Structures are given as structure tokens and as C-alpha cells.
Amino acid sequence: MFKLMIVEDEPIIRLGLKHYFSWEEIEVHTIIEAENGKDGLALALQEMPDLVITDIRMPEMDGLQMIEQIRVTLPDTLFIILTGFNDFEYAQRAIRAGGVHAFLLKPLEYEESLATIQDGIDKLKEKRHELESLSMLEMEMKQSWKLKGSELVKLLLEEEHTAVDESIIGELCELPSSAYVYQPFVVTWLPHLKAHSEPSSWGKQQADTFLIEAAESLFPDYDRQHIFTYTYKTKLFGMIVLPVKDSSDVIGPIDEKAQEQLDPLLKIAGKEYQTSLFMALGTRTSDLSQMKKLLNDSDKALYQRFYEEDHSLFIASRLSNASQTAKAALIQLDENDRKRIVACLESGNELETRLLMQQLAQSILSKTTYASFEKTLAYLQELISVIIRFANKNGIHIDGVYSEKLLNLTFVDDFPTLDALFDWLGRWMVHLGLVYTEGLTENHQQDVIIFEHIESFIKQNIDQEVTLQMVADRFFYNPSYLSRLFKRKLDKNYMRFVTEIRIQYAQECLKKPEYLVTDVCTMCGYKSYKHFVKTFRSITNMTPTDYRKQSGW
Template structure:
């Protein structure tokens, strides 16, 4: 372990001698600071916070013992050693008895005795540092364990919807009587600007809770730091609720999102989402003192996020009062005739007609979404998907085995924030469905070749990033297990080999450009370790990148 030493002595030559007397660096002291009297010693010690202070007793302005008295409370972890002569020995003994000094060094120094004192100090410092590390580790473990328990609690609320037997558990987890508190739910959601975004998912998992805390600071004030926060992260959403005492000063008011609050929260979301190029949305739920209503309020907050499909520019939503009967005639027309048309376009493999038809449905949806209930709009989307599922069944395609579960449970809606982008994605899946059915869609090409070419193009588009099988599966609508089997069956290689081959071919092209340094090529191909890049390149080409560049005439 490395420590910092401070020497306080009014005689410059003695200070210098003490600094040279021991091999301080070998003993573990990476830095030595000094002061010429107690008054200066107080100022410097408070700034530098040394681990060990060796000080003389008699000095001008302020003696060593007074300096120690001044510093003891401010530097509780610092060890003090008195540098004293025989005529001042009584002072040293008194200081040690009072508990302010760990040890003393007698003038003139006797190496064997004094080095033992220094080793005792180091042993004490080591023990104290280990105890601090252990205490920090214990506190972190307790905090992580509490966070996990709280997360499991929220998960149970969402999945089970019944907390009749959990009131005592909640009290234990939040540290106050849950029957005397108020709760407020929040749901934070992210939507990548391009689907899917390889980088944004990692960013989301690492930053979601921090972003929500920043939102709560803007909405509830700094007092929100003291309120227990329960969070559960699931895919693109972070479900949460805060807890505060009913009679406390931190009581939460029922959310009425005034214009200034909307702007504050929107600014936080826009700033947070700018760098990774994602859109962030938050739903602010209603406050309740009845814990039994919390599951339904969380789900209502979740549904409120669908308001993002209504063109308004808003990123912050609150639970809306239950609307009266929907406006008559507002429902989006999706007649039996439309269903027959969609089925026909799929059967015929008519991509152009299919795209035009889906574009018309998107326009209809956009024009009426604001007048519909959430259930009506979801039902409309469900009917469209149902036609495609029936087509798949007719052609012997097992939806659950082949395609992503998002398609079956409509959870793909969470990946979009505009109806245009949503319908483009559904249309692209239907075109892929036509390919998979064995139909020869016009202008598409052969089935297998076209699909793997599309996957290769997607990988090249994100070549400098980590691109997992799950990401590719999401992009092309497949179940990851099915896609993995497809690589082995059609290409006789696994997905990782497929990706690595693409990276190596791209590396060859980059190496032909002399303006790229080797390390640049490494990063451009998606490798963070140059050593691993060289090893992989050798495996696939039987030569190092430098040898390849030289062989191609790019180096002298």
C-alpha cells in the first residue's frame, strides 16, 4: 500500500536529514510534504491529508502538541509520531497517554530502534487501510443486496399485481412503516434512434437508474436523495417508485406537470439522450398512500408512455384520467377487404403493393391515434400482425420457433416512438416473412443469399462496435436460437466465425490505405485489444497485419 508522509520541523537541515535517513519509498511512502512550524503544519496537513505526521515538539508560532490537538478531529485516520529529545520525553509520554500520539522517535536517532517504530506505524496504517477497505466492501455488499431486494420487490409487483402479504417486507426495505408512507411510481423508457442500436443497450443498462435519479432531482428537489428508491430494469424500461413519510416535509404532491416542470424534465432527458443518440421518455404516476393500488398505478404509468406516438414533442407524461367513451367513428378502419388485400400481397410477393398498403395504414393510424383509446390502437396493430401470423401458419412457419417473441406479444412497440418508423419495421418484417415462406418476392433475389447479405451489410454498418447474435436477431426479427441454427445449417459456420471473417476482410481493405495506423485499423474493426486483433488476423490470413501491409506494397 502507498502512503503520504509529512515532516514538521523548524530546522531545515534536520528536516532534510530525516527525509534522507530512511528509504521512505521502499517503506511505502510515495510522497513527502513538510512544514517548518505547527501553524503551517495545520494548513498543509488539512490540504494534503497525510497518512503519517512526524513532528517536533518545540517550534515557533505553534508547538507540535497544539498542532496535533488541532488536527486530531479533522484527520482521525492520520498517525502522529513525536520527534523528541530526552529533555522533552515527559511531553511525549503524556501525549501518548492522552491518545493523540501513536509513537515517538528519540533524538538522536538510533537506526534499529527508529526503523522499528516506523515499521510499527506502517503495520498500523496497513491494518487501518484493510479495515477501511473491508468496511467499504461490507457497506457496498449491503447496499447491493438491498438494491437487489428492492428490484425483486418491484418485479413482483408488476408480474403478480398482489402485495397483500408484502406490507412488512416493504417496511423492512424502505426503513419506515409502509402503512404511514406515500408512494409515487415512475417509468423511464428509452428508444434508440436506429433499431437496434448496438451501443445504446449497454449505455442504457449502465445509466438508466442515474438518469431517473436526475429526473427525480428536477421534479422533487434535492430532498429526493433521502427518499428510498425502488427500481426494476426490464428491457427498454426502468420501473420505479419512491417512498416518503406522509407527515414528513418530503411529502410528494400529486403530479400536476406545469409547463415549467415539463420543460425542466424534458431538458434533462434531452441532455442525457444526446450523446448516445436515443430518445428518453418518463411517465409520472399518481401518488398513493394505499399500497394496494401501487401495482395498477405502475402499469398505468407504463401505458402512459404510449402517448409518445401522439405527435406533440412531449417526453414527459402523467397518468391521464380515464377517458369517456371514445369518439364514434374514430376507430381505424381495417375491414375484411383490407385483410384479404394484405394476405394477397403476401401470397403474391408483391413488395411494392405491400409497401403502399402499409403506408396507407400508417397514415390512417397517424391521423386518428389521438382520438383512440390505447386498447383500440393496440387492437388495430394486433389485427395487422394477426394476418401475417395466419400467412406464416399457412406456409408451415412456426412463429414462436423462428421469430422474435416481440412480434407475438407486441412488445416491439417499445422500440419506436413514431408511427412511421413502427410501420416501416412491420413492413420490413412482412417482406422477410415472404422470403422465409419460400415465395420469390420480386426484386429481392434468392432467399438465403439475400438474408445473409443483409446481415453482412448490417454488421459492416456497425463494424467498429460489438455486434452480438441477439442484436442481429432483433434487427432481422428472428429468434436468436433459430438464427444460430440457420448459420450452421446454411453456411456451415457459427455466427462468431461469420462476424470475424467480415471484420478480417474489412481489416484487409483498411490496411491497404497507408494513412491508417495499425492501432486505428484495430479500433475500426471493432477490437479494443491490439494483441487480440493481431492474433485473430494471423489466424485468418497466416500473417501479421504489418506483414500483410508489406506484402501488398504498402510499407518499405
């Protein structure tokens, strides 16, 4: 319900407005009156009306002056000008200048005036809904300091030299302090042996538990600490916040004993959740404006896992110092390596390809350290360029077809070891080699072979959930391209393709009396028996039990 104020110096017009419309039907429950702008201003500040209908020309203070002053205190109040024909252009200019919703022209036309007022009420409802939503959001935000902390970390990560009022930190931590120290960190979790295998059970709850233990190991003397994190893909960016009296007491190198405790903690947590867990610690700081650089340094430090496979924790400052003092030797593919890569692509021989990639990986590890990781990235780019040139030369399309991770090198984030990374590249080479050796260089021929390979992959994992993303990763395709390919070439989407394979397998299993129907449900990857029966019927027009009977079992 809404409150209306009518400001008009002619009593008969005020009275007429009060009774001209069925105000309760348009949800106006209270009407207050003022005879001039000065009284209207005082009454508005006291009663806080939602809607004001006011004349322009009045003694003491005109309507526009009143509106201008009311809006300072009541910015959400809606104003409608009541004007005669002589002031019509004046009213229009006021509306264009802002602060006024509409006007009503004297003498009033009932339907037109009612429509104008109803439109104003609708805008008030919309504004009230927005305010209620905002209020609810603010309440939720107050209840969830973690969410606000996550937004803060995201902001610090994305914006250079972000200025943050430290009073916000006090509100987030509910621990106002004279000073704060921040410990930046990045955590990543990856499959044990290779990328794109079954996802681990590591999640937000496990991350929270681990980080609390990690913070206690790093700062055993501080019982007041908060952890804010922001998740991006398989990385957790964050900072431990320590309220302190003097920041100089905490700033300094990370305690070696704490590091010795934290590395085994990472290994234990990783083993428990069947994942390779790595953590990099940035330099402690009392200056939040440096957080973006410190988080990025920590992120880069995670690549040390390629060179120290027995470690799970890395200290960014130590690696940064090593990078500054080391003189990295130039590494590149020699002509013999290039010829061997092309030979493997031409033969499609999996054993030879894997052996070559193992040798290349070991060669890099023997020639480089973390301090020269950028040289390793350049080497990888060169290797991929050789493969792409081979593909283009032989009519095998790359752009828009294969995963962008290959082309922009972001695939390096998906592997716990350099050997696993090169093994993945080797499998991509084998895939391209198969396309080449079978003479499948035309679009339609390439499409045929990929559908056959996907069907084989799904059958091998028939009892598991196999998503489009998993298939795209397995065969190095861009998932969007693969989705379009199903629709264009098979006139069905990926899910229909998988469903038909599952039901075909179910039909084969139902012909074997040693399997119960419920067993077949599980064997085909369905967790819900009801859903299995419904899907089976949609494909075969009969239930699994009826199909078994029809087959003579």
C-alpha cells in the same frame, strides 16, 4: 474446527470414544462430556457443541428426549446416536423421524464408525459454508438498500395485492416514519428513429442522476425521499418514497408546474444520451398493495407517446379518465388495404411498401387516441395476420423462424413513434417479399439468401460490433433459430462467420499501402491490436505484417 459433546452414562465408553479416533485430524478441537441426558441438555445450552454423540437409554433423561429439547435452541447441531443391537430398530426409527444424522452401533467398528463421523463433519462444513455465504449476502444486502429496494419493486410488480410491512420501508430508507406516500413511475429509453440501431449510452448511472432531478422537481418541499427501481429490458419501473406525518397532505393530482419542468428535463436528458426518453407517472398512494396496478397503468400510459409526439411525460390518471369516457370507434383493415398489403408482398417493392405503411400509420393516428390504444393493437394483429397468411400460403415458414416480438406484439415497446413502428413492419414485408419474388420458398434456398443478406449487413457495419441479436433483429429472425441455422447449414457458429468476414476485409485493406496496419485493425472492428493480430494469424497462419509483405507491399 468443531466442538464435540459425548453423552454416555458408562464412563469407560465415554473414555474410549475420546481416544478411539484421532479427533484433531477430522477437525474436532474440543470434546466435552455428560453422563446423562439431563446433564447433556444443560451442557449443550452452555457450550453449544457442533456435534453430539449420545446414547439412547440413560437415567434422568434419555438421549432422544435430550435431542428434542436441544434442537429447539441449537437447530444446526448434528446428532449421532450411539446404540446397542437391542436398540438398533429404535435408533433407525429416530433417524427416519428426523433430527438425527446417523447412528453408531456398539461395539464400534473403527473404519465404519470413522466414516460415519467424517460424513457428519462434512455436513457440518457444508452447513457452515452455507451460513457464511448467507451471512455475507445479508451483509451485502444491508450495505445495498438499492438492491433490496429493487427486489421490493419487482415483488410489487409481479404479485397482486402484496402485503408489505411498512417497517421494511423504514429500514430501506433508514428514515422511520409514521406514514409513507409512494409515487409510482415507469421510464423507457428508445433509439431516436428506429428500433435496433446502435444502443444509446443511457445506463444505470444516468438513470439515477435523472431520477434524483425528477424527484426534486416533483417534490421540491421534501428533502427526505428515496427512489427504488427495477429494470426490465428497456423499462425502469419504480417508486419515489416520501416519509410523511400525514399521507393526505401529499395524495392528490400532480402539480402542473412540476410537470412543466419535468417534460423538458426528459427531452434534455434524451438529447444528451442520443435516446428518446419517456416517463409516465402513476397515481400517488399510501397503499403498497395497489402498486402492481398503478405500475401497470403507468406502463400503459407510455403508449401515449404514439399520439403526442411533442411530449415525453405522461400522467396515467388523466389518460385513465379519458379511456373511461371515450367511445373508441372500431378500426380495421378494409378489403382494399388487404389487397395492397398482398400486392406489396408479391412485388417486394420497398418504395411502395414504405408508402403504404406510412399511410396506414397516419390513418390510425387520425382515427384513434390513446384511449383506444387496445383497438390499435387489434389492428396491428390483423395486419400481421394478413402477412402471416401470405407467408404460409407461399411456403415461407414463420413459426420458430421469425422474431416472437412480431407474433406476440411486444415489438410495440421498441419504438418511439407509430411511424417508426410501421416502418419496421414495412421492412419485414420487404424482406418476405424478396424471399417470395426470388422464388425462394424452399428451406435451403431461404437459408442461402439470409446468409448473403447477413454478410452484406456485416460488411456495411464492419467497423462496429455486430452481435447475433442485432442481426436477428435486423432481419426479423428468432436469434435461437438463426444460431442453429449457422451451425446446421454452414457448420460454424455466428462468431466464426463474422470473424472470417472481418479478416477477409482486413486482407483487402492490407493490400492498400495508404493504410497502416493499426488503421486496418480499427477499420475491421477490433479494439485490441493484440487480439486482431492473434485472430488474423488463426485464420491465415501469418501476421498482418507478414501478409502485407507477401502481397508485395
